[in-house]
Amino acid sequence: MTKKPTSRGPARVPGKASTVRSTSASASTAKSPSGSTRSLTVTLRKSHKKTTSQQAWLARQLNDPYVVAAKAQGWRSRAAFKLIELDDKFKLIKPESRVVDLGAAPGGWTQVAIKRGALEVVGVDLLPMDKIAGAKLIEGDFNDPEMPGILTGLLGGKADLVLSDMAPNTTGHAATDHLRIIALAEMALEFAMEILAPGGAFVAKVFQGGTEKDMLAPMKKHFAVVRHAKPPASRKESSELYVVATGFRGGRA
Numbered sequence: 001m002t003k004k005p006t007s008r009g010p011a012r013v014p015g016k017a018s019t020v021r022s023t024s025a026s027a028s029t030a031k032s033p034s035g036s037t038r039s040l041t042v043t044l045r046k047s048h049k050k051t052t053s054q055q056a057w058l059a060r061q062l063n064d065p066y067v068v069a070a071k072a073q074g075w076r077s078r079a080a081f082k083l084i085e086l087d088d089k090f091k092l093i094k095p096e097s098r099v100v101d102l103g104a105a106p107g108g109w110t111q112v113a114i115k116r117g118a119l120e121v122v123g124v125d126l127l128p129m130d131k132i133a134g135a136k137l138i139e140g141d142f143n144d145p146e147m148p149g150i151l152t153g154l155l156g157g158k159a160d161l162v163l164s165d166m167a168p169n170t171t172g173h174a175a176t177d178h179l180r181i182i183a184l185a186e187m188a189l190e191f192a193m194e195i196l197a198p199g200g201a202f203v204a205k206v207f208q209g210g211t212e213k214d215m216l217a218p219m220k221k222h223f224a225v226v227r228h229a230k231p232p233a234s235r236k237e238s239s240e241l242y243v244v245a246t247g248f249r250g251g252r253a
């Protein structure tokens with residue numbers, strides 16, 4: 001059972017300080033950014049069932065201050081902090097906002113939108129999600145031709161904010177993965193322009209690497225302001241970043 005989120009305001013994220021040695025038996029202590037001394041090294045017993053990359057992933061999770069903070073604060077994903085940081089910067093979620101969260105599972109962004117006081121929030125994902133108080137959740141593909149009608153019906157009108165943290169299953173081949181995520185983001189943009197009210201905003205995950213620039217021309221045409229942002233919670237080693245388009249000019253669909 002997931003804890004209810006405890007943070008109303010900006011992200012309370014501990015500084016990045018810890019490291020994990022996946023096969024070490026020792027624990028060490030170090031000073032956190034707040035100055036307190038605490039044990040920081042999480043150790044894993046050598047597992048013969050896990051591959052090296054699985055062990056590395058687990059070690060990274062255990063050492064990630066955003067993962068730890070998400071758990072402590074009741075967010076369903078570390079990704080929740082990315083939306084918190086984007087919203088702190090761009091003031092996207094307003095009390096009157098009708099919000100659509102595309103690729104919502106497991107629900108971190110939907111939780112944030114609710115917690116930050118949006119009027120209506122609908123989350124859509126291919127995967128099933130546990131209920132989130134105050135939100136409406138749809139299990140399905142956002143590309144379903146009936147989805148725009150279903151969403152505007154559930155929202156009680158057009159959307160003020162369309163969020164897309166969608167990611168396709170990765171193939172491990174960087175160029176292919178990049179093309180797939182850009183294709184998804186472009187479809188999300190088309191979808192957003194169909195259901196956004198004039199003045200609305202669109203946020204989507206893209207990956208650096210060239211083709212995300214193709215999205216800029218239509219975005220600049222249909223939105224007053226288009227910016228790129230890499231929230232601190234987005235891992236530095238990842239080429240992930242977000243496009244934030246505000247001031248939808250309307251006139252589509």
Ligand code: SAM
Nearest residue numbers: 077079103106107108109125126142165166167
């Ligand atoms: N923002 C989420 C959070 O905070 O919990 C995490 C989203 S996760 C990175 C990306 C999600 O996009 C996955 O759950 C995946 O199932 C979903 N997704 C990918 N393609 C989709 C599609 N065509 N329709 C709906 N959801 C999709």
